[in-house]
Amino acid sequence: MGQATNNDTPRIRAAQASDAPAxxxxxxxxxxxxxxxxxxxxxxxxxxxxxxxxxxxxELVGCGSLIALTPALAEIRSLAVAVGQQGSGLGGVIVSALLVMARELGYDQVCALTLRPAFFERQGFEIVDRWGLTPKIWQECVFCPKFHHCDETAMLMNISEPAAAGHDPRPLSWRVNGGLPVFRLLPTT
Structure with a gap:
């Protein structure tokens, strides 16, 4: 009694259309x-x-998605584990599956905005300035009702081989121009 059986072992798989409601x-x-x-x-x-x-x-007990923000940066979104399965390690298993997907798709970095930074740190992510994730900010965050008072922590993981000079957790776009972001000016009409 109390021991996990094979029936208690979660199976991770690709989503199907029939999963959308759940x-x-x-x-x-x-x-x-x-x-x-x-x-x-x-x-x-x-x-x-x-x-x-x-x-x-x-029975669906967890899910997560990997969304492209740029050709080099993807975001983990909609990471959810059913209340009865929380604390079982299932969230980490889902994140691991998403990181495998990200590597297979050729991304260099994966980010997440979260209310649970300690969870993502245990997975190997590092805390970064959320304004450094400009693709995320302007693709989705700007529409969030909490945009000006965001309580989430920006997390980032480099999944490609680090440069010989060492590990730098900042988004790739921030590693040029002395660490400042590069902005392109658009021509005025």
């Missing part, structure tokens, strides 16, 4: 408590090829 319901159960942003079934379906699912006995 994924949206799981994510939105946390969004209702302001823990993450909501996702509609349509949003889940639009990113279906970048979602992984954790299931036990055919």
């Amino acid at each position: 994924v949206a319901a799981l994510v939105n159960s946390f969004a209702a408590r302001n823990i993450m942003l909501p996702r509609s079934e349509e949003q889940v379906l639009a990113a279906l090829d970048r979602f992984v699912i954790a299931e036990i006995d055919g």
